[in-house]
Amino acid sequence: MTEPLAELISGPPVDVAPRLLGAVVRHGAVAVRLTEVEAYAGAGDPGSHAFGGRTRRNGTMFGPAGHLYCYLSHGIHICANVTVGEEFGPGAVLLRAGEVIEGRDVARERRPGSSDRDLARGPGRLGRALGLTLGHDGTDLAVGAVRLELSDAPAPLAVVRAGPRTGLRRASERPWRFWLDDEPTVSPYRRHPRAEGPESP
C-alpha cells in the first residue's frame, strides 16, 4: 500500500512544516494534534543543529525522512523533531506545541498542576506529555513506538499563520514558524534573551 506519511513529509522542511499542522503524533495511549511547528533546514540555516556538519547528537537528521529526532534541551526538556526531505539535505520539523486529544489522563499525570491547554504547549512540555525520552531518537514514525498519523480533518490552510522562530540566538528572523491561528495551545512568541539583533552590547 502507499504510504501517506511518505507523501506528507516529502519536500523541503519549509514546505512540509505547514502540512504537519493538524496531524497527530501518537505514543501509547497519548495522542497529540499538532498546532505549532518550526522548520529547520540543514545547510545554510544557522538555527539548525545540522548547521556546521554532522555530529553525534544530530545524526538522526542526516538519516532517512520520517524518523523521530529527539534531543535534550538544558538537561531537562525533551524536544521532538520529524526528519524530512532527505534528498534536500538534512532537515527537520520541530514539534513545538499541540493539543492532547487522547490519553489526557496520562498526560495530566505527567504534568501535574497544568491546565488542559498547557499540557503540550511548548516543545519541552509536548515531549514530556507524550512520555518521550532520548531512547526514542531515531524511531521510525511509520512502524515504531511513536507514530505520526494524518488527521481525519486536515487544518484549512486559511488559518495557518507564519512568523519568526522562537528562542533562537541566530537566524531568529526567518519566518519559519507555523501555527494554527485559532488554537489556544500555541505558545507565545518569546525572543531569545541573547538573540543576535540590532541592539548588541
Next chain:
DNA sequence: TAAAAGATCGACT
C-alpha cells in the same frame, strides 16, 4: 501582568 533569572544534563569545542 510582565520581566528576569535559575535549573540541570548531554553534547560540542
Next chain:
DNA sequence: GTCGATCTTTTAA
C-alpha cells in the same frame, strides 16, 4: 569549560 531549537519560579510594578 561553555552552551543550548526551554520551562518554571520568583520579584517587581
